[in-house]
Amino acid sequence: MSAKLLDRVLETPIAPSFTRIGAVVRSRTEHWTDLDDYDLTGRTILLTGATSGLGLAAAHRLAGLGATLLVVGRNPAKTDAACAALPSPTGATHTPLYADLGDLAAVTALADTVIGSHGDLDTLIHNAGALSAERTENADGIESTVASQVLGPFLLTARLLPTLRSNGPARVLTMSSGGMYSAGLTVNRLQMSGPGSADPYRGAEQYARAKRAQVTLTEIWAEKFADSGVRFHSLHPG
Structure with missing residues (x-):
């Protein structure tokens, strides 16, 4: 077969x-290809959600293969600790960066920092994500799951795309989830409302909607920039 x-x-x-x-x-x-067969020496990778779980494990693996990591987290102390613990077999200097991906102003500032200080960036990995039991909004009034897992990554990709293109071949990877199959994508219903509304908040379903949106946006990015030297992928963890 x-x-x-x-x-x-x-x-x-x-x-x-x-x-x-x-x-x-x-x-x-x-x-x-076995992961141990890869040599990432000379690659500069920005990884969000890198202070715990899948992100932390990925950071250690990528750094161990020789990459230079830009470690992004919300909590400065945790981000500093995670970055300091990374291996550096090639002598690469890893850098902690701080941003809440649901705060669009912070995302813009993060992109500006990367553009100004890390112009050799060639890989962007969107890993930050969480499942919320209750509906919250960011400072712009946007539902937090959508803000942090759809709009924030979209904005970061858009701002960093010129840098990635200049360093191609480059990649943008988005950690989505097979859980997206449990929800469709209706753009005007992407932000669930609160209790008592026609579309009451259900955290697991909202998470699935966001993951579906991530995959759809990845397909659009890949089609629109097919000849840019930047490849776009979404993946399920595991």
Whole structure:
């Protein structure tokens, strides 16, 4: 069975494709390169949500392969600690940067800092994300999940795209989730309302809507900038 056909078989029932089963089967049919075989020396990678969980694990792996990391987090103390603990087999200097991706002014400031001080950036990884039980809004009145996981990453990508293009081949990776399959994308309903509304807030579904939007935007970026030297990918963790 070809890899493409097997992929379609796994995708049909959805769930198995996004469990360990899907990863194991694909790794045996798609001839994935072992991570230890990559050499990222000379690559400069900005990684959001890098102070815990998947982001922290990814930061250690990428740094261990020789990359220079720009470690982005909301909490300065945690971000500093995470950055200081990263390996540096090539002597690369990793840099902590601070921003709440749901604060669009902070995202703009982050982009300006990167453009001014890290003009060699060639990889952007959007990993920051969280599932909220209650509806909150940012300072601009935008629902927080949409602000931090859709608008913030979109703004950061747009601001950094010229830098990425100048350093191509470059990549923009977005950590989405197979959970997006549980929600469709209706743009004018992307921001769920509060209690008592026609669309009451449900944290898990709002998270899924945001993840669906991430994948859709990745497809649009990839199509619009197909010849730019920047490749866009969205992925499910695992």
